[in-house]
Amino acid sequence: MKIVIIGCGFAGLSAAETLSRRIDADITLIDRKEYFENLALLPEILSGKVNTSDVTGDIRKFAKRTGANFIVGEVYDVDFDEKQVYLRRGRGTEVSAESYDFLIISVGAEPSFFGIPGAEEHSFTVNSLESVLSARRKLDELAQAQAQAKHWHWHCAVEGDGVAEDRSGVAEDRRAGDRSIDVVIAGAGLTGVEVAGEVVDFLRGRGACRIVEMMPRVLPAMPEKVSRRVAHMLARRGVEMLTGHAVQSVRENEIELRKVSSSESVVLHFDMLIWTAGLKPNRLSERISAPKVRGWLKTDDYLRVYGFEDVYAIGDIAHFERASRTSGKNAEEAERQGKAAAENIARALKGKPLKEYTPKNTVQNPRALISVGGNEAIAYFNGILFTCFAYRIKKHIERKFMRKFSVNRGEI
Numbered sequence: 001m002k003i004v005i006i007g008c009g010f011a012g013l014s015a016a017e018t019l020s021r022r023i024d025a026d027i028t029l030i031d032r033k034e035y036f037e038n039l040a041l042l043p044e045i046l047s048g049k050v051n052t053s054d055v056t057g058d059i060r061k062f063a064k065r066t067g068a069n070f071i072v073g074e075v076y077d078v079d080f081d082e083k084q085v086y087l088r089r090g091r092g093t094e095v096s097a098e099s100y101d102f103l104i105i106s107v108g109a110e111p112s113f114f115g116i117p118g119a120e121e122h123s124f125t126v127n128s129l130e131s132v133l134s135a136r137r138k139l140d141e142l143a144q145a146q147a148q149a150k151h152w153h154w155h156c157a158v159e160g161d162g163v164a165e166d167r168s169g170v171a172e173d174r175r176a177g178d179r180s181i182d183v184v185i186a187g188a189g190l191t192g193v194e195v196a197g198e199v200v201d202f203l204r205g206r207g208a209c210r211i212v213e214m215m216p217r218v219l220p221a222m223p224e225k226v227s228r229r230v231a232h233m234l235a236r237r238g239v240e241m242l243t244g245h246a247v248q249s250v251r252e253n254e255i256e257l258r259k260v261s262s263s264e265s266v267v268l269h270f271d272m273l274i275w276t277a278g279l280k281p282n283r284l285s286e287r288i289s290a291p292k293v294r295g296w297l298k299t300d301d302y303l304r305v306y307g308f309e310d311v312y313a314i315g316d317i318a319h320f321e322r323a324s325r326t327s328g329k330n331a332e333e334a335e336r337q338g339k340a341a342a343e344n345i346a347r348a349l350k351g352k353p354l355k356e357y358t359p360k361n362t363v364q365n366p367r368a369l370i371s372v373g374g375n376e377a378i379a380y381f382n383g384i385l386f387t388c389f390a391y392r393i394k395k396h397i398e399r400k401f402m403r404k405f406s407v408n409r410g411e412i
């Protein structure tokens with residue numbers, strides 16, 4: 001019996017771990033990367049609180065521990081009739097196929113720019129280690145340019161060439177202020193808010209951080225009291241929030257917004273734009289002919305792709321809805337779905353009835369631990385909101401997760 005898992009994120013790894021405990025089967029993991037990336041930790045790369053080894057895990061070692069095979073390759077198609085998965089290996093030139101008896105699709109999501117002109121071209125994203133490292137490099141470049149400009153003005157003041165009035169630092173400070181690093185974040189969802197906190201920690205007073213959001217409040221998917229508290233915490237940290245502003249277009253160093261209430265146009269300058277405004281299904285979903293909801297793979301009550309008995313979709317790529325409860329796109333749901341799908345495959349193989357999945361962190365009733373930088377966070381669970389120890393709890397859960405998967409640390 002061969003079970004193939006495409007995508008080794010929170011969902012895929014959780015499924016593999018449960019399968020390895022529950023049944024004796026040939027499990028093959030496929031991922032386009034050799035390393036698991038803990039997306040929830042990526043914003044902290046911006047401030048330097050964590051580095052690459054803290055946010056990654058060696059899938060090969062994980063596979064060895066769980067007795068699974070691991071193939072590094074990008075899946076580009078699936079043939080459900082022939083039960084074949086097609087992938088490109090190496091630099092994309094080598095093509096191969098893997099057959100399966102059961103298939104789990106857990107390839108996640110990718111950023112969406114909603115076709116807004118210039119948005120993709122002129123912004124940074126934080127949805128992968130590679131993209132967040134590139135954003136961090138940009139922040140470093142901006143800080144370095146600012147420091148050089150400061151040094152130059154100080155030098156002019158010392159030399160007395162008339163550029164600065166004296167050595168007291170007054171003129172220097174004024175000019176340095178002129179060279180403030182302007183960071184704009186598009187989207188005030190969970191990721192945008194966390195990114196803002198980390199950007200403020202990076203800037204340490206060297207610049208300004210603004211969040212632009214189309215909806216009338218930050219964290220629009222969370223209850224209002226959570227939004228209010230997070231907005232208050234961000235404002236205290238100096239983040240400017242432009243809610244009710246929809247992005248119209250982006251040019252080099254300029255973002256054009258439209259006030260939702262009055263249609264008035266507003267243009268903001270930026271040195272760096274970080275895009276966290278939307279998610280869309282992984283592009284593999286386009287190749288899969290199966291029922292979908294806005295591109296996400298629609299699943300039945302047991303997490304199987306609708307209409308299939310041997311194909312499951314879990315994590316961000318899946319749309320799971322049961323009794324008016326829709327799974328949220330978060331790490332907790334991805335992990336729980338991974339376990340539940342594996343459990344159902346084990347049941348199917350043993351001839352037992354499958355178990356219906358019950359989501360917990362839902363669109364209708366979300367829960368989250370949200371950090372806002374400065375080692376502060378808020379926790380929202382079952383209607384209760386608290387800040388005390390929230391950051392420590394978040395860190396503890398993250399560390400436990402990385403330990404649980406016994407991911408091997410090492411610079412990549």
Ligand SMILES: Cc1cc2nc3c(=O)[nH]c(=O)nc-3n(C[C@H](O)[C@H](O)[C@H](O)COP(=O)(O)OP(=O)(O)OC[C@H]3O[C@@H](n4cnc5c(N)ncnc54)[C@H](O)[C@@H]3O)c2cc1C
Nearest residue numbers: 007009010011031032039040075108315316329330331334
């Ligand atoms: C910056 C950021 C911060 C976040 N913070 C939080 C948070 O604090 N709390 C929280 O609960 N959630 C958070 N999330 C959301 C959470 O990370 C996702 O919900 C979760 O990662 C979904 O897990 P997944 O397994 O479905 O997908 P992923 O974790 O994205 O894994 C998908 C895997 O599939 C692989 N893959 C993709 N396409 C292919 C292909 N064609 N072939 C082979 N392999 C492929 C990828 O390399 C990847 O390893 C955050 C997300 C981001 C981007």
